[in-house]
Amino acid sequence: MQTVLSEDQEQFKHVVQRFFDTHSTTTAVRKLAETETGFDPLVWAQLSETLGLPGTHLSEQYGGHGFGPVELGIILEEMGRTLYCGPFFSSAVMAGYALELFGDDAAKIERLPQIADGSIRATLILDDLNHPSRVGGLIKATPAGALTGSAPIVLDGCSADVFIIVAQEDSGLGLFALASKAQGVEVAAQDSIDMTRKVARVTLNQAAGTRVGSVSPQDLNRFWDLTSVALAHEMIGGAARLLDETVEYTKGRYQFGRPIGSFQALKHRCADLLMSLEFAKAATHHAGFCLAANAQETIYPSMAKAMAADCFMDMARAAIQLRGGIGFTWENDTHLWFKRAKCDEVLLGAPYQHRARMIDILQEAQDVA
Amino acid sequence: MQTVLSEDQEQFKHVVQRFFDTHSTTTAVRKLAETETGFDPLVWAQLSETLGLPGTHLSEQYGGHGFGPVELGIILEEMGRTLYCGPFFSSAVMAGYALELFGDDAAKIERLPQIADGSIRATLILDDLNHPSRVGGLIKATPAGALTGSAPIVLDGCSADVFIIVAQEDSGLGLFALASKAQGVEVAAQDSIDMTRKVARVTLNQAAGTRVGSVSPQDLNRFWDLTSVALAHEMIGGAARLLDETVEYTKGRYQFGRPIGSFQALKHRCADLLMSLEFAKAATHHAGFCLAANAQETIYPSMAKAMAADCFMDMARAAIQLRGGIGFTWENDTHLWFKRAKCDEVLLGAPYQHRARMIDILQEAQDVA
């Protein structure tokens, strides 16, 4: 199994990094945060067409580039670092992986290429984004494919063209597709703590979905692993950015005639944060390598999600604290990452839930053995 | 309800403090730790006869002084501060409270005065000292009072004259008394991490106990509250001593041309420890006042036990760490408190078990209301 990035992957990282450094400045982020859709169509078109990012992790046979969780992780780490605002996570990651894993072949042939080339922006309606055990609890499907129910937290729900929906059928879980403009669909923007990722409530009333696949528990576990690891990459990218900038700040800020970065309490806190970041990064990258090697039933995806989330929140808290009052102002950029950290912490399951899942997996593995 | 010690109680505290400062020096503690019985009969006689300490909290009608958990707490806080070695906790607190709460009147009249005046040293065989739900799981009693079973952790089991035993009867829990020299009794010293409090395994094989009472769940809860709060006092006493001495050490120890106590990381750690100690003290003293006011079903005893235990362990760890290598040596006294802290942490239930109990109590109180 891989333990470090290959040369090709390092090069890809540099390209991606340059792109988001240019196109996702904090000025841009702040501007987009104030808009309703929360993304810049021009940048979306560029990252889709020039770099082909939304198709990175999708199979070549369905219009993707056939790379895997490691390359996707590289993208998300840079997105987290620059707080990229756009429907990448909702469309390419959530809806893309859902279709790839749960979809019928016909549906994949029809829909994945559009997601891969960015021409269609999809999003996934799954559950309350909290815990795998609740999947399908929100939307019910009749045998005829009429969908009814309400999902309170749909990422980029207001700007998506298509909803990919996991719904409860009479027996089991079905996968459905539904145009966002279809009859019986009501979309209402929800205020989120994190203004850089938009959410909406989507309410379906006998909306006519197209059945495009079905969901097995095993596929669902794989889906959870893949999306959790992608999100963990976003979080360590954000955390690393915060640590860099916070350390720089403490070097230039003087109080009591000395840079505050020379105070031992601050130095030790930053040292502890670096350790936490290195550990979260190690866990996240390792989880990516494991998934790329098709390892099943490993603890690493949940471990990565739990560690990256705790690290990102700790880092965000410290980044504000070490700046003092100015760190709590709107004008200072730190809160943008703090709010992303808070939302990422609970998206796809809170750290304590992922830790519980780790032990479940270990015990199941023992029972099998 | 009381919120601070009365003048009389403050005076009592000074008397007790002087006594243990004189009679429980670390030299004495180290000497007793090496003995089998682990206590000095002369000091025991003095604290029993001159000060009458073992009877402090026992009812006047049974030879005690009729004071309560607050006065008992004063004694234990000083014992914890000086790491007093002797069967006070096992005999006066554990066995004394058990007889007072669970005993028949006749048994109390016969036995409590001897515990109160220190002429008899008793100890309690209850369970694995871990959780109230397991009480009586170790020893079974026949209707004729024959006791059989084995208890692995009996405080001062080797030096006790009498065992007070909670045993499982056909229906319910009975209280029994049994001379330690009786037939069918086997006592084996157990090594403990804490050399300053001796423990033994007591194995009973058809030993002929005298039935002296019975145990209701409600009384058991009260017993747990009273003993937990007593133990919490011991722990905050130990923690306070460690903080005092550690802070003094950092003022006199020079490295890099300055007292190590001037390094901000050490200062901040000591500040956090002081806060933790102040909170644990507040909780413990308040729990004592509540028990003295006969408050039932309050969260404070378990809260005190949990907070004092965590505080004592944190303090002990820090006391070693801040001394560096010397703090890890046998010659330095710090480890004596560290080991007491480790054992007190789990005696009568670990912090997480007491925290769980707190929420149980809150929910039960709501159900009743």
Added chain:
Amino acid sequence: MSHDQIRAELEAFLDAEFSPDLSLVEWRKRLLAAGWAAPLWPAAYFGRDFSQAEALVVSQVFAERQIVGAAQVGPRRLAAETILAHGTSEQKLRYLPKILTGEHAWCQLFSEPGSGSDLAGASTRAERKADHWLINGQKVWNTSAHHADFGILVARSNWDLPKHQGLSYFLIDMRQPGVEVRPLKQMNGHASFNEVFLTDARVPLDDLVGGEGKGWAVATTTLSIERQGFARGRSQGAPAAASAGRVYEELARELEIDNEPYTWYPQREGRPDLIMQRAQDTGAIENDVVRQEIAKLICLTEAARISANQVSAHQKSGGQGVLPAGSIGKLGASVIARHAAHVHTMISGASAMLSGPDSAADGVIAETLISVPAISIAGGTDEIQRNIIAERVLGMPKEQRMDTGPFRDIPRNGQ
């Protein structure tokens, strides 16, 4: 005077003079004239030289009868007490009455972008001219500055002395062209503070307090009053609910303005009071891991509460010994807020992402999650509190200072 006498005299006064139909200012002028506006103050300056116990009787009567008292809270209180302690007789006679009547609002101009924890490092410049002081610089965290008529200002009048010795303390007119006030928005969306830009602002020579170069000593008085908690919140004598009548309506408006910066303050404390109910409502209470975290939170909040009670009982009973109540309580509040936010997040699950009126507890939980970072900064950071506890309570040695020479030679931001 016996307490009964006080009560009798005050009740007679109120019977004769108070009417809810008075304007707020008119009523307070009457209070002022009779010495009831600030009975603790010296008789020479609008008060009655009362003891704390005597003044308590006055507050009780005000409370019982729901009578409006003098304007006493907020930054104006800091100004009043400082002027009383250090001002000239002329300053007291000039400024105190309109503070008590509420005609003048005040603000505090101490902190600067370059001196937050290190207040004495202020570098706003005060130059003495022929008939005034010329002030240039920038202040920050100035609560209510946008409503203020006057400010208490610390500025540097001498750059060649060590930093504590070169400061002077001024009373500055906020309604002048050289003073610009800009609101400062926080990460939770509220704008409780301002930035104040001073550009060739002027202070008459008479409005120096305590003498040139004595600014730090005067500021210390202000800060100690602030620490006693008088800087915010409604005064104890104020009626809980506005009754009918002009005086109450005007008071309600005054309080609304005074309290506006503080509406989110309960949220920065983490709202532990909402935890148990939310855990039950959501069913999260059934999860053993959540239960543990709730129990830890209860341990902290209850211990902090009990500890504060014990300290105050100890003080009341004349007890001695160093009681590190203030800084420990403040540090404890940070720990509590942080842990409460953590538990609220566990209880919410993914819906912790949502904010606004439709989200949990009408948006209060979301506001809590993005307000708690303030508690460990405002009013002295956790780091400063730990220094205070270590040095003043535990007596641990101070670090060698790096800022002892002439102020102009001390390294500062951007240099």
Added chain:
Amino acid sequence: MSHDQIRAELEAFLDAEFSPDLSLVEWRKRLLAAGWAAPLWPAAYFGRDFSQAEALVVSQVFAERQIVGAAQVGPRRLAAETILAHGTSEQKLRYLPKILTGEHAWCQLFSEPGSGSDLAGASTRAERKADHWLINGQKVWNTSAHHADFGILVARSNWDLPKHQGLSYFLIDMRQPGVEVRPLKQMNGHASFNEVFLTDARVPLDDLVGGEGKGWAVATTTLSIERQGFARGRSQGAPAAASAGRVYEELARELEIDNEPYTWYPQREGRPDLIMQRAQDTGAIENDVVRQEIAKLICLTEAARISANQVSAHQKSGGQGVLPAGSIGKLGASVIARHAAHVHTMISGASAMLSGPDSAADGVIAETLISVPAISIAGGTDEIQRNIIAERVLGMPKEQRMDTGPFRDIPRNGQ
């Protein structure tokens, strides 16, 4: 030389010379004579100037054939590498052979009661006399000093220079009247260290290493070798299980003595490896709160393991950039040990009180609980590691030093 050639020559040598019936010293003398004892060393000093890759072939052959190699581990390795780097030709020829044969055991005499974290603050006194150095002072934490024939010693030869400049580095004969070694018992009952009292001990003038006043530079070499982990543990070439024959029996005795101080080292790391099994055996695994804590522990141990692997893979692939592996790994080990002890305690419940062979895991758990405090102290405290990470990795500013003047003027303990 190609790797095949090396292998061929070595195998021929072993076929011809090795016999398990040789005495350990006799066998090692043969190794030494042929240059196989330390092939990395210079040819001029008992080695073969081999590269790391070439030396690896040698170790592999030794391992495959279960052949005993030279005495290479423990403090003797620190001495050998330091002498090799800084010693005179005469010192190398005199001391290195008997280190490699195992005839001479060595110890390290650096730390003092007054200088733990601050090694350069040593105040053991070295006075130059006509034909020797006179040494007075006390050392501490001297592993294996009670078995040692010689010691590497740092002492102060000049008190008027700044502290790093007044130190000299000596090779001292431990078998002399002026050297007294006392075992130092630790809180877990083991005595892995000694105190060494030096009272008018003598060092010949020839046994100064690196020149007078150059002691810190030489000590830095020793410390960097120590950080590479050569100070303890069995050498890689040593046979895992003692086979039959005199040479193996004598080796087993040597290893027993060498390893004795370290028997409890696994316990100071918290024994996280035992957690899962114990949690299942005791049923504690069914408790959700315990499960959380176990998961947190696994997060830490697995992340530390993966992180170390990634760093080493990164280095092997010629990767650049600052990799703060050492100090972060050490700090991580402390966090892991502390948390593992916590979880072991939860799993044990009240039986965590018990120790000795009848207690959990034959006493290993009890020893763990009273050994973990060492991990955050030995080899550089957590505090020192955090300073290193902050300053060397994050580039945060150092604090102003308080110990820059002449050593005699620097405040020290007991002054």
